[in-house]
Amino acid sequence: MNHAEIEPITNVHRLAFGDAEGPEIAKLAESFLALPDTISISAKRAGKIVGNVLFTPFVFQDHPDAKCYLLAPLGVLPEYQGYGVGKEVMETSIEHLKSIGTDAVFVLGVPTFYPRFGFVATEKQTPFPDLLTMPEPWMELALKAKSAIPLSGKTIAVEPFMQPHFWDTSGRG
Ligand SMILES: CC(C)(COP(=O)(O)OP(=O)(O)OC[C@H]1O[C@@H](n2cnc3c(N)ncnc32)[C@H](O)[C@@H]1OP(=O)(O)O)[C@@H](O)C(=O)NCCC(=O)NCCS
Numbered sequence: 001m002n003h004a005e006i007e008p009i010t011n012v013h014r015l016a017f018g019d020a021e022g023p024e025i026a027k028l029a030e031s032f033l034a035l036p037d038t039i040s041i042s043a044k045r046a047g048k049i050v051g052n053v054l055f056t057p058f059v060f061q062d063h064p065d066a067k068c069y070l071l072a073p074l075g076v077l078p079e080y081q082g083y084g085v086g087k088e089v090m091e092t093s094i095e096h097l098k099s100i101g102t103d104a105v106f107v108l109g110v111p112t113f114y115p116r117f118g119f120v121a122t123e124k125q126t127p128f129p130d131l132l133t134m135p136e137p138w139m140e141l142a143l144k145a146k147s148a149i150p151l152s153g154k155t156i157a158v159e160p161f162m163q164p165h166f167w168d169t170s171g172r173g
Pocket residue numbers: 016017074075076077080081082083084085086087088108109110112113116
């Protein structure tokens with residue numbers, strides 16, 4: 001990670017997610033960027049970072065050799081939203097994740113956005129399965145035609161993400 005990019009990236013997430021959620025998501029992004037295995041993909045316009053997505057390792061307890069990531073957060077600066085930046089970072093990311101042999105990517109996100117990149121609702125567990133009160137936002141993108149092992153069972157996200165409130169969908173409508 002280029003240290004000069006930490007501030008612009010956290011700033012993108014702070015502004016993208018607005019006053020209510022932005023500060024907490026920016027803090028989460030900063031903690032992810034401090035982890036060695038985080039993958040960060042940004043889009044620039046006129047040399048400035050205007051969009052970013054982070055991927056952190058996502059572990060199936062019974063399948064430690066599976067290479068999976070959790071997508072979060074994804075943000076685009078408000079004034080650049082609606083011009084293809086989100087699409088660009090998603091497409092670049094998927095190519096990169098494929099190239100490094102990723103088995104699957106997971107996201108707890110907007111069910112109208114991610115399916116356009118191939119994500120589908122999944123029955124695999126979140127780290128807090130009891131808090132997933134609606135199935136649609138929890139999605140998976142399988143990147144290998146056939147995974148060596150069918151993934152199942154308990155899952156673990158990186159430590160800053162192992163807080164129940166991030167996984168509780170009961171407040172979503
Ligand atoms: C969601 C977000 C990342 C999309 O980035 P963007 O640069 O505005 O998106 P793009 O312009 O690349 O749009 C790509 C496509 O997705 C659609 N799209 C954009 N935002 C969408 C949303 N929230 N829900 C559904 N579709 C959406 C666009 O209409 C476009 O469709 P098209 O290709 O058929 O024209 C951005 O709006 C954002 O940062 N939002 C606030 C933070 C957030 O909600 N992040 C995702 C949390 S899961």
